[in-house]
Amino acid sequence: MEHTIDRQTNVDLDHVAYHGKDLGVTFKSELIRLRVWSPVAEQMTVKLYRTARARKFDRIELERAEKGTWMVELDRAQFEGQFYVFEAIVDGKRIESLDPYAKVVGVNGKRGCLLDPSSINPDHWVKERPLFHSSQEAVIYEAHVRDLTSHPDGGVMHRGKFLGMTEAGTKTKNGYPTALDYITALGVTHLQLMPFFDYGSVNESRESESNYNWGYDPVHYFAVEGSYASTADDPAARILELKAMVQALHDRGIRVIMDVVFNHTYDALTTPLGQFVPDYYYRLNEDGTLADGSECGNDTASERAMMRKLIVECVSYWAKEFMIDGFRFDLMGLHDVKTMNQVRKALDRIDPSILVTGEGWDLDTPLAVRKKANQHNAHKMPRIAQFNDAIRDGIRGDVFIEDLPGWISGNLDVTADVKRGIAGAVTSQSFADEPNQVVNYVECHDNLTLWDKLAAASPDDNETTRRRRHRLATTIVLLSQGIPFLHSGQEFFRTKDGDENSFKSGEVINRLDWTQAEQETPSVEYVKGLINLRKQYPLFRLENTEQIRKHLRFFDEEEGVIAYELHRHVEGYVERHLVYHNGLEVAVDVKLPAGKFEVHVEDHTVNLTAPRLVEDRHLTVAPLSTLVVTERRPDYSKYAVAGGAALAILGLWYVAKKRKNKQG
Ligand code: CA
Numbered sequence: 162m163e164h165t166i167d168r169q170t171n172v173d174l175d176h177v178a179y180h181g182k183d184l185g186v187t188f189k190s191e192l193i194r195l196r197v198w199s200p201v202a203e204q205m206t207v208k209l210y211r212t213a214r215a216r217k218f219d220r221i222e223l224e225r226a227e228k229g230t231w232m233v234e235l236d237r238a239q240f241e242g243q244f245y246v247f248e249a250i251v252d253g254k255r256i257e258s259l260d261p262y263a264k265v266v267g268v269n270g271k272r273g274c275l276l277d278p279s280s281i282n283p284d285h286w287v288k289e290r291p292l293f294h295s296s297q298e299a300v301i302y303e304a305h306v307r308d309l310t311s312h313p314d315g316g317v318m319h320r321g322k323f324l325g326m327t328e329a330g331t332k333t334k335n336g337y338p339t340a341l342d343y344i345t346a347l348g349v350t351h352l353q354l355m356p357f358f359d360y361g362s363v364n365e366s367r368e369s370e371s372n373y374n375w376g377y378d379p380v381h382y383f384a385v386e387g388s389y390a391s392t393a394d395d396p397a398a399r400i401l402e403l404k405a406m407v408q409a410l411h412d413r414g415i416r417v418i419m420d421v422v423f424n425h426t427y428d429a430l431t432t433p434l435g436q437f438v439p440d441y442y443y444r445l446n447e448d449g450t451l452a453d454g455s456e457c458g459n460d461t462a463s464e465r466a467m468m469r470k471l472i473v474e475c476v477s478y479w480a481k482e483f484m485i486d487g488f489r490f491d492l493m494g495l496h497d498v499k500t501m502n503q504v505r506k507a508l509d510r511i512d513p514s515i516l517v518t519g520e521g522w523d524l525d526t527p528l529a530v531r532k533k534a535n536q537h538n539a540h541k542m543p544r545i546a547q548f549n550d551a552i553r554d555g556i557r558g559d560v561f562i563e564d565l566p567g568w569i570s571g572n573l574d575v576t577a578d579v580k581r582g583i584a585g586a587v588t589s590q591s592f593a594d595e596p597n598q599v600v601n602y603v604e605c606h607d608n609l610t611l612w613d614k615l616a617a618a619s620p621d622d623n624e625t626t627r628r629r630r631h632r633l634a635t636t637i638v639l640l641s642q643g644i645p646f647l648h649s650g651q652e653f654f655r656t657k658d659g660d661e662n663s664f665k666s667g668e669v670i671n672r673l674d675w676t677q678a679e680q681e682t683p684s685v686e687y688v689k690g691l692i693n694l695r696k697q698y699p700l701f702r703l704e705n706t707e708q709i710r711k712h713l714r715f716f717d718e719e720e721g722v723i724a725y726e727l728h729r730h731v732e733g734y735v736e737r738h739l740v741y742h743n744g745l746e747v748a749v750d751v752k753l754p755a756g757k758f759e760v761h762v763e764d765h766t767v768n769l770t771a772p773r774l775v776e777d778r779h780l781t782v783a784p785l786s787t788l789v790v791t792e793r794r795p796d797y798s799k800y801a802v803a804g805g806a807a808l809a810i811l812g813l814w815y816v817a818k819k820r821k822n823k824q825g
Pocket of ligand 1: 270388
């Protein structure tokens, strides 16, 4: 989008930044306060409507207040529940818009509603997070609200809605669990939902299969998207129903990560950020055009005081009001380091177990290199996890070169990238200082699904081989150090028929097909087993780099096999796991060291409850598969140390005695 500035811009207004906490609408016992920041407006009024569609309105003027804000207090008894929109004169032009802090909105976010979100709660609303200690315990599962429940064979009543994910006991015709029950059984700890703040690309007043979007086009950052509510007409419904969904997931022990897209907006001119303080919230190129590192038409300017404040206050609001348990920052590399650290700090004050992840790509936006919140600056952003594109592309092959194969398709040039990811990307050639700064993955909503990528990169495979490569990829991710991430349906070979950017391709191409999950039960069970293995043994999710250096060791097997050992002494036991990822299309013989090993993972099956014992030390790793063997035995080394010490003392005593005898 071309947008040339032909006048003085407003980018330098930080000196009138407002530091109060009451931007937007705040509720006092008898008053409703409205406050809007616009140092450049010449006039500000609010138009108040009795109903969502009323044409008649009352107009009330806002007064100039401190630091470039405009303020008015309304009688709560009279105006609560009414709809509103602001009207201002800016640069001599009359502008009508909501402010950037609108929390309760009507259809398509055209009007706000004077309701207090904290008073809109489902009957069952506990406001407690499921137990969770450190980020490496997370297994993230990414999905789109609508995709989860829109399939007609999923047995869900509220298809495509927040409420669909509150339904228990949903199943396919054959009784296979779907949606909430399915995800609960899978054992993932976090459900990451693609944008559900209010976005612009779906018409909320018209439902159809093709009226669909992923939602990476924010309009109202503080408001809930209306198309996921049972009705977009009632502004309270979307709030109530989102909370009901979060509660249903929390009741199952599943935490919720919100995908946030602060880096750009639906449109730089017509969304609230572009209205009352034109240009301020956006980065401009030297020629005055909008920066576009996002490739979505504009980049917001997180480094400016009021944009930074908005981001920090917004995530805090979602975390407190909706009990959101994590935030995934879309194109985080467009933001600045200081903002991301302030986000981390603000969330720590609410609950340090809230996750922060982001896409730390190196993007072309006018921001100093040292300030960009990307992989190069990971060391400046502790406890913020970044997506590891190196392991992704290493395992599956480059996402931008469709036919370039990855390690699972025989490309051994990228072996080092895969190994670095397995070690949590904390080696000197990787970006992270600690494993809690790394999200390992091989598939997400972007680009081809892994299944479709394999079709492009290894077109001559039969289906059996393709399934084997696919499961091998998922295994590597789930057994790597750091935070593992699965794209929904990855566990049952999700396909989008080769559509590499299905953001508006409609419901049919995007929805999760639960009948396919049912057909691929062995694969789903395998992934469940791997998640359980990871949960059962802390060695697969070590807490810091020091532990990874101490407990993880790669060893050589034949080329095309990645082998490593996880090893530790704990509570009187020695525990060790040997992991062999066989990327070859032939079986590989391996010889185990001396010890009593149990086979936990073998040829795409996991057995934790009754694993078979290894009879002799020779095992075969099936083609394109993973072998994990585990030994757990009492730790005699302590006794050895104690015994050694006792012998030494005895020896000294003997020597001393002899000397004494000599002297005597
Ligand atoms: Ca919307």
